[in-house]
Amino acid sequence: MNFLKLAKLFSVALIMATTANAENVLRWTSQGDALTMDPHSQNESPTIAFNGQIYEALVARDIEMNLVPELAESWTASPDGWTFKLRQGVTFHDGADFTAEDVVFSFNRALEESSDYKEQVKTVAKVEVIDDFTIKLVTDGANPILPNTLTNVYIMDSGWAKANGVERPQDFAAEEETFSVRNSNGTGPFMLTSRAPEELSVLTRNPNWWGNSMFPGNVDRIEYRPIKNAATRVAALLSGEVDFVLDAPLQDLKRIEATDGLTTKTVAQVRSIFFGMDQGVDELRSSNIKGKNPFRDIRVREAFNLAIDKDAIQRVVMDGLSFPTGIITPPGVLGNTPELDKQYGFDLGKAKSLMEQAGYADGFEIQLDCPNNRYNNDEKICQAAVAMLAKIGVKVNLDAIPKAQHFPKIQKRISDFYMLGWGVSTLDSHYVFSYLFDGEGSWNGIGYNNARVNEITKLIETETDIPKRTALIDEAWQIIKKEMPYLPIHHQVLGWSMKDNVDVPIAADDHLRPRYVVFK
């Protein structure tokens, strides 16, 4: 009897041991960590990408950026809104059922003051429950691109949120700490098993995920370990310590490609890098010019634009892997045209004379806020800009800090001059206008407020006539191109590096999608 029991125990142990060996673990690194686990607190790409393993939205994008069903199986438009058929039999990680009520709850949560997704969902006037698995998003007028804007609006379990007191998103800029910052409960393919911010986060496969048999991915566990130093990230890949580096330095891609057992993939990213110049305040905080704001003078903004040599940045800082531009929205997004994409050019002589005309022949002093763990070569671009602006007499004091401290400066509108990158998940200019240009936009850190641009932002929410809508978008971009509120640098190129025993399809939005990741 005892012997039998023992034999059983042994066989169980043996099975467990072999399955453990066969586990496909994807060890993943990139420079910064997700800022929070709260799905509605920060609209920041790495945070969205990481949380997108745990939480799901109604609709998603596949590797080619096409819209595909996620928690909704199908959707249809009507003049006053969109009707979504929800997927049935889906459960959250804690076992609770996913129903229409959770969708209502999540949309209301995304509209709260502390949410960073208000711009994406504010055209939804009401979420109507038709039955347990059918909902209607009622809009103020027809919103032609509504499904496009929902790919990042993750659905939470209403019961879990209420039980843990997180009915409201974490207020990130106020450094609030809530239960949902370190804990999560989604419907997604992976469950958060452990989380040490900036150190190690472990995700394990959700055995009950609805898509387990529908997607090719065979990753059982993800270990995400942010490594700030670029060379250390590459060293970790070369030594076999990690399987996948999301953001190896561009200058190292050749070296990685040449190494046996490693491979790289590049793609033009849907993300533009630019500088913001605060025109909203009467006096810049960090400048020696008192009583007026030099950035309010378009000649100063143009001089800055002409003083930055984007081609030099592309050639030397980015090793050729970027597209210099004159618009802060990349090709592939509705609104970008080859004509708008042309950069303002580099003309030091003209820049100097513009500064002179504006009354700043001797330049002025200003602080440039820059992240140092977010974009490709972010700090190095800023350093290059410091040297370039010095040539028109502007003394730039660079403050390069981690993104977790950098972004709140922009959202609180306390930065005079800053670097930001903007990816466009909806592939439509509305997303750019509503966040970066609209007078009320939550990432409009420059205080830009143009009545016509604000109006167009509103109009294109309901304009269903495509040529007319496109013309409106173009009109807004023409105004922006002329007024130069931002200083466009380039569109990013992505370079992903990985071991060649794992196939990680690269996506233009820089989001890792483990459901397509296959270990050979």
Next chain:
Amino acid sequence: MAKLDQSNSRWQRFLDNDIVYSFFTTPGAVIAASITFIAITAAFAAPLIAPYNPFDPAQISLWDGKLPPAWSDGGSSAYLLGTDNQGRDMLSTILYGGRISILVGIAAVFLGMLLGVTLGVISGYFGGFTDTVIMRIADVQLTIPGILVAILINGIGRAALPLELREEFAIYVVIVAIGLTDWPQFARVARGATLVEAEKEYVQAAKLIGLPKITIILRHILPNTLRPVLVIATIGLALAIIAEATLSFLGQGIPPTTPSLGTLIRVGNEFLFSGLWWITLFPAIALIILVFSVNLLGDWMRDALNPKLR
């Protein structure tokens, strides 16, 4: 004629001095001293002899970035040791960086010496409870590796400063951190020397005629403790330069806007995988040569100034 003779004989006397004799008969010491002298002069004269001013952004051209040394393929004769990723001349950045490394080293050693010698002399002269307290603190600190103490003090110093002042004051924080790490060495040596001196007759005599303690310490004891302290200080300088480089290499020290040699090595390290070896190698070589020669000089001084070794 007589004058010349006199100066000759003075020169002769100088040469006959034990220490000077030992110096000129030890080739290592001569070489080390020359290199140290050249390095320190070059560092302090950096603004005069460096081909460019790497801290003046208006002199930098990004198009000249990532150029290899002049003798390699694609190198430019305008930049002997090549340029870094921002187009700064490596030779100039090394000269300016060496200046900061040496300045920080000297200041830190001076601070450590000031603190250590003061505490050491007090400890040795007064003895008893004071001695026990000071020396036990020194012992405890000596059990912890110096660099850890420096990182701790540096971390506290940085955290205490408001964000906008951090960069500006980083250099002083590093000096204080290394200085506070160094003092036990000085304290022990100064205490030992004080104990020996305090027992000597002339000190006893000074006490008997009623000279105040402070006079005895400053006029009679302190000068006689300085010989061993000087040896420690020279070796300490090499260690302080290394400590600063370590802190900066770990990203805890001097910020990249006014880089020291350690910062240059750290920044250059990022480009090692992509084949831009010169950005990190040349500052590293400069650091090694500098520290090695200061160390050799310290070694020789220890031997020359220690009568027991002669």
